[in-house]
Amino acid sequence: MERAQPASMQDVAKEAGVSPQTVSRVANGSKAVRPDTRQKVEAAMEKLGYRPNYAARALKHGRFKDIGVVMFNMTTYGNARILNGIAGAAADSGYAITVHTIGKERERTLQGAINRMKQLPVDGVIIILEEHISDFTEFCPTRDLPVVLVCEEPANHCPTIDADQYGCSTAIVDYLLSKGHRTVYHIAGPSSSRAAESRAKGWRDALEQFGIPLPETYIGDWEADSGYQAGLALAHQPDCTAIYAANDQMAYGVIQGLEAAHRRVPDDVSVIGVDDSLVGLVPRLGLTTMRMEFDRIGREAFSMVKRQCEGERVPSGVKTVIPTRLIERSSVRDMSHDDEA
Numbered sequence: 001m002e003r004a005q006p007a008s009m010q011d012v013a014k015e016a017g018v019s020p021q022t023v024s025r026v027a028n029g030s031k032a033v034r035p036d037t038r039q040k041v042e043a044a045m046e047k048l049g050y051r052p053n054y055a056a057r058a059l060k061h062g063r064f065k066d067i068g069v070v071m072f073n074m075t076t077y078g079n080a081r082i083l084n085g086i087a088g089a090a091a092d093s094g095y096a097i098t099v100h101t102i103g104k105e106r107e108r109t110l111q112g113a114i115n116r117m118k119q120l121p122v123d124g125v126i127i128i129l130e131e132h133i134s135d136f137t138e139f140c141p142t143r144d145l146p147v148v149l150v151c152e153e154p155a156n157h158c159p160t161i162d163a164d165q166y167g168c169s170t171a172i173v174d175y176l177l178s179k180g181h182r183t184v185y186h187i188a189g190p191s192s193s194r195a196a197e198s199r200a201k202g203w204r205d206a207l208e209q210f211g212i213p214l215p216e217t218y219i220g221d222w223e224a225d226s227g228y229q230a231g232l233a234l235a236h237q238p239d240c241t242a243i244y245a246a247n248d249q250m251a252y253g254v255i256q257g258l259e260a261a262h263r264r265v266p267d268d269v270s271v272i273g274v275d276d277s278l279v280g281l282v283p284r285l286g287l288t289t290m291r292m293e294f295d296r297i298g299r300e301a302f303s304m305v306k307r308q309c310e311g312e313r314v315p316s317g318v319k320t321v322i323p324t325r326l327i328e329r330s331s332v333r334d335m336s337h338d339d340e341a
Contacts, residue, residue: 160318
């Protein structure tokens with residue numbers, strides 16, 4: 001049985017009783033079409049199963065209206081929320097997104113990711129740069145494919161955007177010390193993570209600024225189980241009254257580990273996390289955390305690459321840092337007045 005030929009623009013025009021130019025305007029999202037006419041054309045498209053020819057659209061307009069998104073991991077909370085922000089902003093602007101994940105077996109470089117994207121019908125690329133890669137310093141995007149990196153570090157040849165990973169840590173240490181704690185232990189994320197490295201550096205620098213010796217660092221993997229094991233270990237540190245975990249999942253695990261070892265939160269040990277990811281998942285959530293505006297990062301990253309795709313110049317080396325916000329709940333004890341009692 002022969003496969004039916006796809007409906008053409010002329011077929012839709014005939015069905016809707018309009019000109020092919022009107023169908024073209026509707027297909028391209030033009031606002032120069034009356035609402036009742038647009039409705040007729042869209043109904044005809046639906047009835048005939050018409051699909052716009054994006055290759056032809058790109059030849060005519062010079063753009064596919066599609067942005068590529070490269071990710072190393074789609075499952076982490078921050079990455080998923082950033083992707084959600086990108087997708088929402090793209091939909092609002094009449095763009096689509098094409099998501100590409102870099103597996104462990106593939107070339108994990110910026111140039112390798114861009115070479116893959118060049119084979120796809122995309123106008124620009126957003127790379128959520130979660131991990132360390134070998135060609136960050138020397139990477140230079142081509143003029144025909146704009147690139148925006150989601151990472152805190154400025155890049156030589158393209159703009160970057162991220163949450164204030166470093167600043168959130170210094171703010172957390174300042175906050176805990178202001179509550180009377182004499183030191184702050186840290187549960188870091190995996191060593192492969194750029195964000196985990198930046199958060200750990202902020203923690204170290206903040207303690208050193210106050211002249212406080214660095215306690216032992218515990219390395220987790222973003223998962224609650226690693227936090228739980230760290231909590232069990234830290235329950236036996238006599239000077240541990242405050243713990244900063246690099247994300248909320250590990251912070252929640254830390255609380256469970258401490259309580260399993262008969263240490264109360266916050267009476268005995270205060271705990272604070274990052275990202276505010278457990279709202280709606282954990283009932284009666286009491287975890288104090290530093291909220292990161294991941295959706296906003298995604299939306300602004302899309303805006304940055306879209307402006308470049310449409311001819312606006314965004315200078316290379318521009319670094320946009322989105323501030324974080326402390327969400328105070330009930331997992332931190334104020335010890336600052338204990339000596340006065």
